[in-house]
Amino acid sequence: MAQGTRACSHLCGIQTAWTDESEAEAAVAAFADALQREPIGHLVTFFSPAYGAGAVAGALARHFPGLRVSGCTSSGEISPTGGLDRGLVAVAFPRAGFRVASVLLPEIGHLDAERAASALRALRAELDAIGTGGQRFALSLIDGLTNAEEAVISAVSTGLDGVPLVGGSAGDDLTFRDTALIHDGAVHRGAAILLLIETDFPIEIFKNHNFEPTGAKFVVTETDRERRAVRELNAEPAAAEYARALGLPLESLTATDFAANPLVVRIGGDYFCRSIRHLNPDGSLSFLCALDEGVVLTLARQKDIVAATREELARLDARLGGLDLVIGFECVLRRLDAELHQVRHCISDLYRQYNVVGFETYGEQFRSMHLNQTFTGIAIGRQPAPRAVPSGPAGGAMGIAR
Known part of the structure; x- marks a missing residue:
């Protein structure tokens, strides 16, 4: 069912947008029109491989010149209005309230551990230079056809020095032929992207299975x-x-x-x-x-996938004082399971209620583990976290659609 293009502005300042326009240029143009460009510091996007990674990268460079962009192909996109079978989802981190540094790790099938460690040190130094002491988390986007997720997570875990990590492996609609990543205008295969993010808002990473x-x-x-x-x-x-x-x-x-x-x-x-x-x-x-x-x-x-998902989102909502936004990474096998039991619409209702955006993956990362058939993510809260509190979760309310 066609959804068109929609966008939300969240209380934490992040903007999200999603579209099921049929072509890459039209899809990127649609959410570029829906987003307020000036506040954005870093754009993250998940998109159907049907668009073509090169076409998406080119359209992003034209519509968001000079903006840092990270993204990957998916096996389905997640929006607060339901799953997209062929679409594009954007998460726009603002400069206010969030500081973002990113690095590309190439050729992860033959990952050099020392080069990876050096890249992590440079990434932390980059964030230290612009950071103000907020809470930190890391997001990973990894080519899902490299079979190298364990090597990547092992290489970066030490360098993260306790910073919690979540993420997902790029997919391609279960064809297992061509996954791709986008980083700063270029298309990459056989690679990984790591984003190190500092925020003034309460956060909590999570994992959930059924x-x-x-x-x-x-x-x-x-x-x-x-x-x-x-x-x-x-x-x-x-x-x-x-x-x-x-x-x-x-x-x-x-x-x-x-x-x-x-x-x-x-x-x-x-x-x-x-x-x-x-x-x-x-x-x-x-x-x-x-x-x-x-x-x-x-x-x-x-177990009941709807009940398990509801329990976890309700827990995060209660712990963080209300969920503002959840960036989620969900195994494509969970979608197949939900479809098999004819409850995918129930999962979509929960994602709408708790404002979940993200993509369906070929694997999920959580701390130092690479997982399958799991729903992982970062929950972000509504109100800035008191600096006296060393760590906390997050929650939030849905922004206004426009």
Whole structure:
């Protein structure tokens, strides 16, 4: 269903805009008209790969000359008026109340850890030069076809020195052919963008999922780590062993089965999803996260995705005194799960209520972890945080549509 173009101005000063115009030039022109250009310090955008990354980058350079821009392709865009199957979402950070520094990490498939650490040091120095002592968080946008998210997160975690990180892996509508990032007018592939942001407003990063472990366990006994493929589970062909646990014929396994029956790993008393990307002709399973031999996986069962999402957003709202804006990174498999259970409209209603914008990903980042089938993000509060308070969450109210 067509939504046209809309924009919101939020109490924290961030502007958001979203459009489902059919062409890149028209889409960028539409939200450029909807946004107030003068207050913007850094623009972040998530967009359908159908537009073409080069066309989007060129249109952004024409309509926002001189403005720093970061963005990536997605597998669906999230707006407060519902999901966009082909659209563009913009998050415009103002200069007042927010200080933003960004860096591009190229060739992350062969990431040089020392170069990454040096880039992080320069990024922190850049923000230190303009910072005023507010709360800080980091956003990551990573090419979702590089299989390098773990390497990136590992390389940057130490350099962030405790600054909490959330983010998402660029997608391409589940075609797994061509993901791309945009940074300062140029298109990049096989890269990552890291934004370090300081704000005067209360914030909280979060993660949310809707699964719980069952008693079915699998030990990873043979892998092809470079392809993120598992050849054997419990010393049996991986796909056949997984299908057996589900009580399904191997030949009937589909993406919806993978979304509804994820595998999880226990780390530090909590469970983290390791989602299956697809079944390979040789009977192995490709995953959206790296797995090592010897790792114990647990078959998980779904909980009510609407209830789980509602509980988390309500918690953030209460903790932060009302949510002003949530920038969210949601696994595309959660959308498939919501569609399978015919509750996607209910999720959209929650995103409208709590003012969520973002994109559907090929993986999510949370602190030092790369995750799947999870909803992560940064919640931002309405009122400036008292400087005496060292850390806090955020909440907010929806701005006026225009």
